[in-house]
Amino acid sequence: MARAWHLKSRPEAMPAPENFELKEFDPGAMGDGMIRVKNSWLTVDPYMRGRMRDVKSYVPPFQIDAPLEGGAIGEVIESQADGFAVGDMVNHGAGWRDEAVIDASTAQKLPELGVPAQSFLGYLGMPGMTAYFGLLEIGQAKEGDTVFVSGAAGAVGSTVIQIAKAKGMKAIGSAGGADKCEWVKSLGADDCIDYKSDGDLLHKMMDAMPNGLDVYFDNVGGEHLDCAFAVANPGARFAECGMISGYNSTDPMEFRYIMNLIGKGIMMKGFIVTQFMARAAEFYQDMGAMVADGKLESQETVHDGIESQVDAFIGLFTGGNTGKMLVKV
């Protein structure tokens, strides 16, 4: 019998195990154009926290007592769809479960890039596209720019650092803890700020970027964003990808330096990766070339077994991952 994680109740602040329940469920009937997939890898991503709120947003909220959804990589074990054969590996959106029956048009066969399958949940998947288009399209980052990336040890941030270096930019990261910072530097970052160490963030950022920042790739919001207003150069661009510092908080965010937005002519723009889905081919071509040149590497924090997925998810908000957080079914 298939199993899926269900949302039992909506988290008020930090999600807790009791908000979730792993239950047997019926994946549904096969039919014309459908495939049955045995999931091998499940992803947890910070944006999922937003779908646990009962508010209108760019994606509908998760429903109470219904299976959760999210990215997954799996193997086709039954097919009634043209172009999909038993044994094909696919990327699809029916995660948080060990088996899925889905319309094949919502699944993508994995491109042949000579990388492990789970990479398509990470730097070659949604987080990678978020990094790529966020940096280059929303942030309009170009060679020679100083790019500051918060959450630099995460799936998106670590990819931003590597793309920035591959494209001739100066890349400064921020992460929580010396180990994570060492890893971010090992990816090529010119520097990485440990925001958990002693001292105030503003001065750490000013020291790391004495000539200011041209692009801020924001995964964190809050104090990082506030200090970025202070450190930004005139004409800086802020690619607003996430504000994880606020996802589990009901307090307002406080900004002391936001008025710099005006005098410095800063441009801030929020974005969602789905707006770039039509440009996936361009992404795979450019990223594939970087992979072939050895310019991109990946690190994963892997939890074993579907039973561990809630722990993995909560770990996203408590510094539990270096690189991509994954669940191996």
Added chain:
Amino acid sequence: MARAWHLKSRPEAMPAPENFELKEFDPGAMGDGMIRVKNSWLTVDPYMRGRMRDVKSYVPPFQIDAPLEGGAIGEVIESQADGFAVGDMVNHGAGWRDEAVIDASTAQKLPELGVPAQSFLGYLGMPGMTAYFGLLEIGQAKEGDTVFVSGAAGAVGSTVIQIAKAKGMKAIGSAGGADKCEWVKSLGADDCIDYKSDGDLLHKMMDAMPNGLDVYFDNVGGEHLDCAFAVANPGARFAECGMISGYNSTDPMEFRYIMNLIGKGIMMKGFIVTQFMARAAEFYQDMGAMVADGKLESQETVHDGIESQVDAFIGLFTGGNTGKMLVKV
């Protein structure tokens, strides 16, 4: 003997009369290319507050014990500059004084638009250009858009309302007090929120804009800006012109709804009118046509005599003006 307002000390929070001193001063010697101007009109504008801080910004800070500067309209009373004759009316940057000796290249002769001279300190001057390019270039406002304007009874805001209506947009203002709101509506605004009346701002904005806002022209920052994140439609543009609510405060601004920036793909961009100075001809042509069509009107709050300029300036932050705040020398 000429007189000029000097900065005696830097205001900590709200500026007070003791921060300023009106003193006799020497306007300097005439020379090749110079003109002597007898000022008729002096402007006070919120941005001047920023120059009273000792911080690096897009314009250098005012110096202690030196004459203040700012826009002025005056009559040339002595000229050693080609193209400038005694009796010419000019717009220049040596305000806060009754007489100025300046390089003629820093002065502009007033365009012939059949409007009173002081209009070139208001809707046909710097505040007008701020409104025009902020709305159309930074905010990318187009016909059919719903435009929300805070500080709508001010010099910039009241011009934004009128340009928006002349260009076929829906225009909603916000101002402090019923009288100001009535005036904003008399300019053509579809509605105007009295933010000082009972009730919370968010619900007032939701009621006034049931279909959301496409462009927010921000003069105020703070709670107005925060609520705009909540009311914005996907793809909304925020033209960040000013944040007057924070100019005299040392408290951080609090935002509860800023995370909407991401999901809604909101674009926020700060700007300074000087970046559009090279496009003044385009501005005068388009605005001149609106004036000729009777689509633009102006209101002024006039203080009499240079002695009153500090009161006029402080009044900008206490709701003292409807329309453009001016000093008639």
